[in-house]
Amino acid sequence: MLRSFQYKKNEYDTIPLQLVLLGADHDQEPVYRMHGINLSQLLYCKEGQGELILDNRKYVIDKGQCFIILKNTPHEYHSTGGKWILDIIGFNGSIVPLLLRALKINSSGAYLLSNRDILEAHHKKLLEISEQNSKHKHMLLSQETYALLTDLTYCLTHIASQAADYGNPTITRIIEYLESHYGEDISLDTLAQITSRTPEYLCSIFKEHTGLTIVKYINGIRLLHAKILLVEEPSMSVSEIAIKCGYSSASYFGKVFLKQYKLTPNQYRMSHLM
Structure with a gap:
């Protein structure tokens, strides 16, 4: 499942952190983006193994690991054989650069997770909110995305390429x-x-x-x-x-x-x- 969210023009000021993309158990196809994409992404490997390439450097992404790709960063990633199942969180907004710097998420790359339960719990909550029929849904998604990012900084370790x-x-x-x-x-x-x-x-x-x-x-x-x-x-x-x-x-x-x-x-x- 891969779901996107559209925001009204007035929401860009009132919601400075926007959840744009949400994927669950996504069978990931090869991606080649030589100019990056206009949002930042957090991708978590649930099954299989893949390879991430950033700046001509390779990272092997195994089950239980995640990778972060910052906005407009050239990248490519693909399965190394068989299915590669990912959970995906894509986010944008005026506060994102400042927020990521404050959280010491300074670069795109692969990360080890010392506590997978934190990410999985937040991702489950995002899925639940995304299914609500509420006029406040976008704000609730923003709040949960913020909580996810701040919690993750305590359990992420960058993997040297x-x-x-x-x-x-x-x-x-x-x-x-x-x-x-x-x-x-x-x-x-x-x-x-x-x-x-x-x-x-x-x-x-x-x-x-x-x-x-x-x-x-x-x-x-x-x-x-x-x-x-x-x-x-x-x-x-x-x-x-x-x-x-x-x-x-x-x-x-x-x-x-x-x-x-x-x-x-x-x-x-x-x-x-x-």
């Missing part, structure tokens, strides 16, 4: 550690200890599987988080952001940032706040 792509337990362990500890001083000896491998072996296998050195990979993670903080935390100084993202000095952070993005951290910040 590299881990999904390479399928090597050692690579997966390294990436998970880097994603969780990017703000710390990370040494090869530490990575060797947590994986029970030698530093030389780790450097070799990581480059072989990812095409990047470990140093370059962790630097990419740090810069990504720095970009987010520069925009979302205008009260934080560049020095504070540098330290929070694992750089020992603001001057070195500035050099690395400028080399990567052709802008200083302050220039990047101002270009997004003006």
Whole structure:
């Protein structure tokens, strides 16, 4: 079942978060959207296995996992064989960008769910409301969608695409550690200890599987988080952001940032706040 909801012109101001699309037990066909779609989506895998492709990176989506695609993000997804059954929630509205930033849902991608019951309970409630013959139905759907999103932030863990792509337990362990500890001083000896491998072996296998050195990979993670903080935390100084993202000095952070993005951290910040 796949159901859409139409809103009157005056409702766009009175209902800033709109449920646009609701699917239940949907046998998902292949989707190829090179320019994205004009709404954000949350899709939950109930049965089978599929593959999500974002920015030339692949994520494997298994039963019990979900993926989020933000508005106007190019994407494609399809079953990896047999039926791929999804529950779908598509939403839009003027408050969505601010709401997602506040909830730390910063990017499209695949997510692990630590509590599937929360999503399933909210989805069931949305289905019940959608069947009501009430003049307040759209507002009730908005309220339940808001409750769903706020509850989910406590049980979502982003899945690194590299881990999904390479399928090597050692690579997966390294990436998970880097994603969780990017703000710390990370040494090869530490990575060797947590994986029970030698530093030389780790450097070799990581480059072989990812095409990047470990140093370059962790630097990419740090810069990504720095970009987010520069925009979302205008009260934080560049020095504070540098330290929070694992750089020992603001001057070195500035050099690395400028080399990567052709802008200083302050220039990047101002270009997004003006």
